Amino acid sequence: MRILITGGAGFIGSHLCDELLKQGHEVLAMDNLITGSLRNLAHLTTRPSFSFIEHDVTKPIHVDGPVDAIYHLASLPSPVDYLEMPIKTLKVGALGTYNALGLAKAKGASLLLASTSEVYGDPRIHPQPETYWGNVNPVGPRGVYDESKRFAEAITMAYHRTHDLETRIARIFNTFGPRMRLDDGRVVPNFCRQAILGNPLTVYDDGSRTRSFCYVSDLVEGLMLLMERGDAMPVNLGNPREMSILDFARTIIELTESPSEITFIVPQDARTKDDPQTRQPDITRARTLLGWTPKVRLEDGLLRTIAWFREQLQD
Ligand SMILES: NC(=O)c1ccc[n+]([C@@H]2O[C@H](COP(=O)([O-])OP(=O)(O)OC[C@H]3O[C@@H](n4cnc5c(N)ncnc54)[C@H](O)[C@@H]3O)[C@@H](O)[C@H]2O)c1
Numbered sequence: 001m002r003i004l005i006t007g008g009a010g011f012i013g014s015h016l017c018d019e020l021l022k023q024g025h026e027v028l029a030m031d032n033l034i035t036g037s038l039r040n041l042a043h044l045t046t047r048p049s050f051s052f053i054e055h056d057v058t059k060p061i062h063v064d065g066p067v068d069a070i071y072h073l074a075s076l077p078s079p080v081d082y083l084e085m086p087i088k089t090l091k092v093g094a095l096g097t098y099n100a101l102g103l104a105k106a107k108g109a110s111l112l113l114a115s116t117s118e119v120y121g122d123p124r125i126h127p128q129p130e131t132y133w134g135n136v137n138p139v140g141p142r143g144v145y146d147e148s149k150r151f152a153e154a155i156t157m158a159y160h161r162t163h164d165l166e167t168r169i170a171r172i173f174n175t176f177g178p179r180m181r182l183d184d185g186r187v188v189p190n191f192c193r194q195a196i197l198g199n200p201l202t203v204y205d206d207g208s209r210t211r212s213f214c215y216v217s218d219l220v221e222g223l224m225l226l227m228e229r230g231d232a233m234p235v236n237l238g239n240p241r242e243m244s245i246l247d248f249a250r251t252i253i254e255l256t257e258s259p260s261e262i263t264f265i266v267p268q269d270a271r272t273k274d275d276p277q278t279r280q281p282d283i284t285r286a287r288t289l290l291g292w293t294p295k296v297r298l299e300d301g302l303l304r305t306i307a308w309f310r311e312q313l314q315d
Pocket residue numbers: 006007008009010011012013030031032033034035036037055056057058072073074075076077078092096114115116117171172173174175176
C-alpha cells in the first residue's frame with residue numbers, strides 16, 4: 001500500500017514510518033517540522049520506498065499518485081507547545097483534519113485520526129470507556145488542544161457518514177519512548193532529564209494525579225491493527241496500568257540510579273489548569289475488536305527511553 005503519515009517527523013509518526021516500511025509498504029511522511037525533526041527520519045532517507053514531504057497540513061494537501069491510507073497524526077500535543085501556540089493548535093486539529101479528510105476522499109483512501117484521551121477532559125468516570133463523552137472546559141487554556149481533537153473526531157465521523165469514507169479514530173493515552181523531545185514538557189522527558197542530570201524531580205501539587213503510560217511500539221502496533229481491523233467508532237489505545245505521578249517519579253529515580261530528590265511545586269501558570277486528576281484507559285474494545293493488548297512492561301520501556309535520553313544529553 002502507499003501510505004501517507006501526517007506528523008511523520010514527530011515522535012509516534014516516525015516510529016509508525018519504521019513499522020509500515022518493515023511491512024513492505026511505501027511510506028510518505030508529511031510534516032511542517034514545527035516541532036518534529038528530520039533527525040527522527042534520517043535513517044530512512046535512503047530507502048527507495050520512503051519519501052518526505054515538507055508541508056503544513058492547515059493548507060490544502062496535494063499528493064501525486066495514489067494514496068491507499070492516511071494516518072493523520074499532525075498536531076501540537078505537548079502542553080508547552082499548545083499553551084505557546086494556541087491558534088496553530090486549533091488550526092492543525094480543525095483545518096489540518098479537514099484537509100486530510102479531503103485528500104482521503106479525493107484518493108479513496110482510508111483515514112485514521114490520532115485523537116487523544118484529552119477528549120475525556122478531567123474525567124468523572126474511571127477508567128474511561130469510549131462511550132464516555134468527557135468533561136472538557138472549552139474556554140480554559142487546555143481547551144485549544146482538547147477541543148481541536150473533539151472537532152477532529154466530529155468531522156471525521158461526518159465524512160464517514162456523509163461520504164462513506166473509511167475512517168478510524170484512535171484515542172491515544174500517554175505514550176512514551178525514544179525520540180520524544182527532551183524539552184517537550186511532558187512528564188516522561190521532564191523526569192528523565194531531571195533524574196539523569198541529578199536535579200530534583202519537580203512533582204506538581206502533591207503528586208496524587210494518576211497517569212497510565214504506554215510504550216511506543218505497543219501503541220504503533222495498536223494503530224496499525226486499528227487501521228486494518230477496526231471500525232469507524234473510537235478505540236482507546238493505551239496501557240491500563242495506572243500509577244500516581246509521585247510513584248512514577250520514584251520509579252524514574254530508581255531506574256536511572258539517580259541521587260535526585262523529589263520536590264513538590266504548585267505551578268502558578270496555566271500548566272496544571274484543568275489538568276486531569278486521573279487517567280486510565282478502558283481497553284476492552286481494543287482487546288475484543290483488534291485483539292490488541294500492550295506487551296511492554298513499563299520498566300522495560302523506561303529503560304530503553306532513559307538510554308535514549310542519556311545519548312541526547314551527551315550530544
Ligand atoms: N504521545 C502521546 O502521549 C499522545 C497522546 C495522545 C495523543 N497523541 C496524538 O498522537 C499524534 C502524534 O503525537 P506525538 O507524541 O508523536 O507528537 P509530536 O509532537 O512528536 O508529533 C506531531 C508532529 O506533527 C507535526 N505538525 C504539527 N503541526 C503541523 C502542521 N500544521 N502541518 C504538518 N505537520 C505538523 C509536528 O512538526 C510533529 O512532527 C498527535 O496527533 C497527538 O495528538 C499523542
